[in-house]
Amino acid sequence: MSAGGDGDAKAKIFNQREPLRQPRTSPPFADGAVSTTGDVTAAECKRQSNSQQNANTNSMSSPKERHEVDPVVKSSKLSANAPEFVPSGFNLYEEPTYDDSEEYYSEPTLAEMVTDFLGHLSSSPGSFESDVEYITGILNNGVTTEELLQELVELIYTQSTAIPNFSYTGARLCNYLSQHLTVSPPTGNFRQLLLKRCRTEYEQRDVAVRGDADTQKKFHSYVLFLGELYLHLEIKSGKGQPNRAEVLLGALKDLMNSLFSNPVDANLICAVKLLKLTGSVLDDTWKESNQPHMEELIQRIETILLDAQCSRDVRQMLLKLVELRSSDWGRVRTASASSNATPDNDPNYFMNEPTFYTEDGTPFTAADPGERCPLGLKQMFVCLFVFFFFFFSSFKTC
Template sequence: MDESFDRAPGAGRTRNVLADPNNTAGSDTKGTLFNQREPLRQPRTSPPFDENNVSTADVMSGGSFKRQSKPQQSANANSTSASRGFNEVDSVVKSSKLSASAPEFVPSAVNPYEDPSFYDDDESYYGEPTLAETVADFLGHLSSSPGSFELDVEQITGMLNSWVTTEELLNELVELIYTQSTAIPNFAYTGARLCNYLSHHLHVSPPSGNFRQLLLKRCQTEFQQRDAAVGGDPETQKKFHSYVLFLGELYLNLEVKSVKGPPNRADILLAALKDLMNSLFSKPVDANLICAVKLLKLTGSILDDAWKERGHPHMEELIQRIETILLDATCSRDVRQMLLKLVELRSSDWGRVRAAAAASNATPDNDPNYFMNEPTFYTEDGTPFTAADPDYAEKYQEILDRQDYFNDLDGENGDESELYDSEDEMEPEMEEAFESFCLETERKRQQ
């Protein structure tokens, strides 16, 4: 092996160096090449500290270590700066009070104490919902899902029992339910059912009255303004009509416990409904008449029975007023038609069917449901008819005759082979034409 071989890293390699033809000495060439080489650069990162095992983050948190922004000019400057940095870091580490086993790191600029008054302005936003918000939520739920009333009403009542414990809150609850029941469209029925359930299961009962008594007082306040409401502006009439229909639902659904026997309806509402209808008929405009028709369709049969039991001819009086309005009032044609239909409905006992005769003794004369389950047939031209049709026997016989005719064609009353044979036979001209077609096809195929 050549003794002059240089084992130093990078020996014998140059970068952008031109060869000197006058230089023939190998040693001189080696020295020239080595001298022309650039000095080694200092590393970009500081070397690890041997004496103390301190992370860069801990040193930087002390605030004494600063990264140099200017490039190093020489190796001596680098070594001098590095040694100075080591001494500074070593002093910071020795005097530092930081510990790696500390549970958490809290900078000195952060105040761990929070002033409770800072959240006073947002207490209403983050606080619990009010009674009005809660009642509006579950009434909206019952309005959108009335079929879940039986499943949800017990939970709602339990929540209200834990919430409504004073007379003031009970009055607020009554006002909220009354307002929502008369304001939400088509919610009067569900609202009346809810009022009936709460009247029996709400525990709070202050001296001023329980839930049912306070609700009736609230309805009485609106009842006393009936004469002014029927002649008011359209918005006032609309609110009054919603109240009237809600009171009708309340009469049908509100039950009052009796000492003996089953619960009864509130008789005070029976008299109130008669006065309300008289007020509506006293101002026979279209909106009032439509409300009266809706109320009588809803409660007419119940009111009629209740007044007959007490011997009061109130329903006959109301029907007479309707007939008078039909003759004298200048209502629209549609409203007049509604009133006529209502009079017809009452003449048919409100469309009710009394107890039907026994099945063994039922006849078309004594049982109005005699033909209810009979099938519907159709004539040849598509006209439907049932057993109640006067010409039922004749039309049904035509269907049977037509069915027998088609049965004969299908072979049930004859020979199927004759039918099929007659369909398969061909006339002589057709046979001759078919043979000519077969021969022509065969000749073309052979060509």
């Protein structure tokens, strides 16, 4: 081949090669160029700063150079500085604010404290003896004015007549506080204020027994609480034994007469409960003063049994009450002391004596007169004879 043909062939082969890649390192310097490491670094830093400056220039260019502005956006009156939009009826959450001057845990009020005490005694009546002293100590520290004492009396009275089956514990608490509560304003101490509060309900008795069901129920709770209060409230006088409040004795008689004046089932049931609770004490007290008040009440019950239109169950309750009173309220009188008992004054003197029989089979006891000593001697000789007989028999066997 000719030289021209060889050149064309080399040119075709060169053109068919892949394009050259960028070099991974800087291209070599031209011949005769003088360069140092510092010059190369400076050149690279200059090249980077020029590229960053060009980028910043492009970012700060006018929006018109980049794109056209939307007419709606251009005419909008919205602003990034506008206040926050809140729909109507939507409440924003507000952080709670605390006043450093107020304590986070406030002291319980007297009503809360007394309610907790009474609730505890109602659920655990057996802890009364162990807790009442502690409760009284706290009340002595908290109840120091006449207003607080009035509030305490009202709270105890309300709870004692409202909580079922709490009248007994409430009356015991009233008796303890009347003796150990130290506050005593000029208007009266705890016991005097309590009796004044009870008198308020007492004066409404004739209206309450003819009221609606709720009024009668409230009145009946008051009547039973007053009965418990009469049994437990003690009034000390001098060095003698404490006495019961005599003012409550007459009040109970009047309350029972009011209940019998309107002999509907609810009133009669309340009267029966009151007499079962206090009947024996009232009867003994009236007998000591020779007052026939209990006889009058029993006669009135018998009249109700004949005339009143009460239910069958209530009628049976009234009959059982009359029988209970005729048996001395179910009390069993103790027998004479053994030192004072004789065959003449105690019919049960020979009840536990053994019974013997004569030769013909006739029963013979120590109660038969004129035969006690002979019978005793005969039995003694028989026992001795049997004892010695078996003793000598066993001795001979050995």
